[in-house]
Amino acid sequence: MTDPEIDYAAVFQALPGMVALLTPELVYADANEKYLRAAGRTRAQVIGRYLFDVFPDNPNDPGASGTRNLHASLQRVLATGERDAMALQRYDVQSTQRPGEWEERYWSPVNAPVLDHEGKVVLIVHRVEEVTELIAARGSPDGSRTRVLEAELYTRARELQEVNDRLRQAHTRERKIALTLQDAMLPAPGNIGHHRAAVRYRPAVGSLNVCGDWYDLVALAGDRIAVAVGDVVGHGLQAAGIMGLLRSALSAACLVAEGPAQALEVLGLYARTVHGAENTTAVATYIDWDTHTLTYSSAGHLPPALLHTHGGVEYLDQATDPPLGARPEHVPGPQAVAGFSEGDTLVLYTDGLVERRHEDIDTGLARLTHSLTRHHGTDPEALADAILLDLLSPGGATDDTALLIIRL
The missing domain is CATH 3.30.450.20 (PAS domain)
Structure with a gap:
C-alpha cells in the first residue's frame, strides 16, 4: 500500500x-x-x-x-x-x-x-x-477595562520592539568594529615574492556572524612559503581578537618550525592558554618550489584543494587531526606530502564557502570541485571571484568565508 x-x-x-x-x-x-x-x-x-x-x-x-x-x-x-x-x-x-x-x-x-x-x-x-x-474590545461588557489592559499590552510590546531595535543597533556597531579590527590584522592582498596569490574575505550577512576566519602567507627560507587558513569558534569582537592572536602565533611558528605539523602543535599548545580559542580549526601548507612538493597538516579543518593543470582536483586530506586543544593529551600531529606540477593551483578556504544547513559536506565539496574544474587555467584573482560567485548566495552567506588561492 x-x-x-x-x-x-x-x-x-x-x-x-x-x-x-x-x-x-x-x-x-x-x-x-x-x-x-x-x-x-x-x-x-x-x-x-x-x-x-x-x-x-x-x-x-x-x-x-x-x-x-x-x-x-x-x-x-x-x-x-x-x-x-x-x-x-x-x-x-x-x-x-x-x-x-x-x-x-x-x-x-x-x-x-x-x-x-x-x-x-x-x-x-x-x-x-x-x-x-x-x-x-468593542462591544464587550467590560470594554473599557479590556481596552486599558490591551493598550498596556500594546505599549509593552512597543517597548520590547524598541529594546530589540537598540540591541540590533548595538550588534551592528560591534560588527563594524570587529570588521575594522579584522581588516587591520589580516595581511593585505597581493602576491608573495614572485608567486601569484589571491585572497578574499567575505563577512557573514548577520550582525554577529563575523570575524572568526583568517588567512595568512609567510615567506620562508629558500623558494618556499607557508600558507594557512583558520576558523575560530564564535563570532563578533571576541572571535576577532582571538583570530588575531592565533594568526600571529601561527605565522611566528611557521618561521621556526620544521614543518606545518610542528607549527600547528605549537599553535595548539598556545590555544590552550587563550580563553575562547578551544576547538579552533586550522590548516597549514608549506610550498617548496625547489622540490615541487606540498607539505601539509590540518587541525580539524577542511582539506586544501589542489587544482591540476589538466583540470583534475585533488583534496589534501591525508594528515588531519582534531581541532586545536581538542585532545586531552598533547601528541604530535600528522603531516603528509603531495607533489605538484608547474601551473597547478592551491586553494585553501574556510567552511563558509562550502557548508550549508541541512546538507552533507560532500555536497558542498562537490560544488567546489565543479567550480574549480570549470574555471581551471584561470588567473588566481579571477578564479577567486568566480568561486565566490559560484558558491556563495547572492544575498550573502550566514557564516564568514576566507579564501586563499596561489598559482604553483
Missing part, C-alpha cells in the same frame, strides 16, 4: 491562521483565504504585487511604523535564513470600501524562510495573528 499523495495547496488554504507566501523581492506568491478575508483584499489585489504597495504606511500618520518594522523583519529573514518573530504591531490599513480612510489593525506577524538545497531563501512564509478585536 502506498502513502496517499498530500494536496499541499489544499492544506495551505485550510490552515487556521492568516498565511501568505512572499518571494525574496517581497512580492505575494500566494495567500490563503483567511489571510485575504482578514486583510480585506481579493486575490487579484494581492497576488503578484509588492507587499508594501498593497499595505503602505498611512501617509497621514508620521509616527506610523508597522510597515517599516515588517520590512526590517523580512530583510533579516533574507539576510540570515532564520525565522523572525515580531512584537505586536499596529497597522493602518487602507479601506477598500472607503478610499482615503484607514482602519486601525493590530497584527502579530512571524516570518519564516523556505530554503533551497544551497541554503538560499526562495520564499518567506508570512504568518499573521489578527488581534484587533482583542485590543479594541
Whole structure:
C-alpha cells in the first residue's frame, strides 16, 4: 500500500491562521483565504504585487511604523535564513470600501524562510495573528477595562520592539568594529615574492556572524612559503581578537618550525592558554618550489584543494587531526606530502564557502570541485571571484568565508 499523495495547496488554504507566501523581492506568491478575508483584499489585489504597495504606511500618520518594522523583519529573514518573530504591531490599513480612510489593525506577524538545497531563501512564509478585536474590545461588557489592559499590552510590546531595535543597533556597531579590527590584522592582498596569490574575505550577512576566519602567507627560507587558513569558534569582537592572536602565533611558528605539523602543535599548545580559542580549526601548507612538493597538516579543518593543470582536483586530506586543544593529551600531529606540477593551483578556504544547513559536506565539496574544474587555467584573482560567485548566495552567506588561492 502506498502513502496517499498530500494536496499541499489544499492544506495551505485550510490552515487556521492568516498565511501568505512572499518571494525574496517581497512580492505575494500566494495567500490563503483567511489571510485575504482578514486583510480585506481579493486575490487579484494581492497576488503578484509588492507587499508594501498593497499595505503602505498611512501617509497621514508620521509616527506610523508597522510597515517599516515588517520590512526590517523580512530583510533579516533574507539576510540570515532564520525565522523572525515580531512584537505586536499596529497597522493602518487602507479601506477598500472607503478610499482615503484607514482602519486601525493590530497584527502579530512571524516570518519564516523556505530554503533551497544551497541554503538560499526562495520564499518567506508570512504568518499573521489578527488581534484587533482583542485590543479594541468593542462591544464587550467590560470594554473599557479590556481596552486599558490591551493598550498596556500594546505599549509593552512597543517597548520590547524598541529594546530589540537598540540591541540590533548595538550588534551592528560591534560588527563594524570587529570588521575594522579584522581588516587591520589580516595581511593585505597581493602576491608573495614572485608567486601569484589571491585572497578574499567575505563577512557573514548577520550582525554577529563575523570575524572568526583568517588567512595568512609567510615567506620562508629558500623558494618556499607557508600558507594557512583558520576558523575560530564564535563570532563578533571576541572571535576577532582571538583570530588575531592565533594568526600571529601561527605565522611566528611557521618561521621556526620544521614543518606545518610542528607549527600547528605549537599553535595548539598556545590555544590552550587563550580563553575562547578551544576547538579552533586550522590548516597549514608549506610550498617548496625547489622540490615541487606540498607539505601539509590540518587541525580539524577542511582539506586544501589542489587544482591540476589538466583540470583534475585533488583534496589534501591525508594528515588531519582534531581541532586545536581538542585532545586531552598533547601528541604530535600528522603531516603528509603531495607533489605538484608547474601551473597547478592551491586553494585553501574556510567552511563558509562550502557548508550549508541541512546538507552533507560532500555536497558542498562537490560544488567546489565543479567550480574549480570549470574555471581551471584561470588567473588566481579571477578564479577567486568566480568561486565566490559560484558558491556563495547572492544575498550573502550566514557564516564568514576566507579564501586563499596561489598559482604553483
